[in-house]
Amino acid sequence: MKGLPKTYRYLVAALAFDLIVLAVHPGTGITLFRRTGSIVLEMLGVLPPIFVLLGLLEVWVPRETVIRFLGEKSGFVGISLSFLLGAAAAGPLYAAFPVAATMLRKGARFTNVLILLYAWSTLKLPMFLFETSALGADFSVTRMLINVPGIAALTWLTNLLVGRTEREAIYARYANQSGPAQ
Amino acid sequence: MFTVALYLLAAAATVISLTRDRKKTAKALRIASNSFLRILPDFGTVLALVGIMLTFLSPAIISAVLGRQSGLWGMLAAAVVGSTTLIPGFVAFPLAKSLLDCGAGVPQIAIFVSTLMMVGVVTAPLETKYFSKRVTFIRNGLSFLFSFLVAYVMGAIIR
Known part of the structure; x- marks a missing residue:
């Protein structure tokens, strides 16, 4: 080969x-x-639809807008938006990677990207009823109640462990390319 | 459902974009197809591996292995299987249900569902490409540990 x-x-x-x-x-x-x-x-x-949406976002949404809503100073708005975006997804986690990549390139805060990843991986709101019907409300509701504070704790800890140097290296890599994914 | 909603959303956004600016839309679609095609070989590899895994580690085999396990060893086994497999949600929940019916406990099921969703060993090379080795290792490692916490709490609350 x-x-x-x-x-x-x-x-x-x-x-x-x-x-x-x-x-x-x-x-x-x-x-x-x-x-x-x-x-x-x-x-x-x-x-495919995620890549189309990301492509459109790339050309229509200016970096300043993303920074305002998801950037370093976006505060509670940024946290809520990232959380809701992640929770609304039902697809596999790998579909979140290109979304996260676009966020990073457009200047979203690193912790907001982590919130999206963690919420996307484990909340899966569109599948909530399905989970409930298969495993019972006790199971699905308890799991969700643990996951919400869990996402916050995991985001904080991940951000801490990744460290500033590594964060800056990732942003620097994304600053030098175009297109929603590499 | 999610797929239909996603495709409708993408189609509607493209149409709106077309009516506003043809050139920009063409550029957006070019960016979309380029980045999709660029990552496709890696995705293809992941999907091929998952296909192999799902065949030799089929839902029937998983429930046979995990169904009667209990205690910490059962949790560990469930965590390892959950971390290394990549099963679509609509297969995963019925599979978890069948595990429950086979006699597995709530902590084992909880840790299986949690690691299945949060930890991805087969997708780790892909995740590394998008972020970095360090981020991938930390995110997956913490998710693995967190799943044990989820399992303990759920086991304590649900009888």
Whole structure:
């Protein structure tokens, strides 16, 4: 696999593995392709529209606006907006990464980006009823009540542990590129 | 539902943008497709790995492994499985329900659901690309520990 660009190497290896399984054990192979297909469909269900929205945001929303609502001095407004944006998402956490990237490039505060990531990963409000019907209200409500203060604590701790030098390095990297994701 | 809402939102925003400024809209769509295509090989790898994982670590196998576990070892097993797999929400909750039916306790289910959502070992390389190794390690590490807290509290409250 020497001639392949590094980024494609692992993908090709994984697909080769899939084909080998299909050849050796067709039954498992078919399950494998079916499962992979459903995962790909899930990805296509969230990522393309998110990238379109981020592209539009990139050209229409000036950096100053993002800084005003989500930046260093955005205070309670910034915290609430990041929290609500994260909580309203139902997709997998990886879909939050490009959103976070756009926030970082447009000058959002680091803690607000963390709030978005943590809220996105664990709150999933659109799935709340689904969680309740599967596991009961005791389970879903208790989990949410622990998660809300949990997100605040995790954000504070993560920000502290990441440290200023690392934060500045990340912002510097994003300042030198265009487009909603790298 | 979420997918439909997201696509409608993106379509409506694009149409509004088109009526205001064609050039800007074209630029926005170019930015969108470029950044999507740039990250696609990495996403493809993650999805292929998840497909393999879901096949060999199917919901049936997971519930067989975790269903009867209890105590701290059961929690640890649930946390490890939850952290390393990436299961869509609409599969995860019914799976958690079946674990509960198989005899797993509330703390084990809570830690499984929590790590499943918050900790992503397969997506870590992707997360590193967007942020950094340090941020990825800290976010996932803290989420892993936090899930144990969630499990203990939930186990104490729910009988």
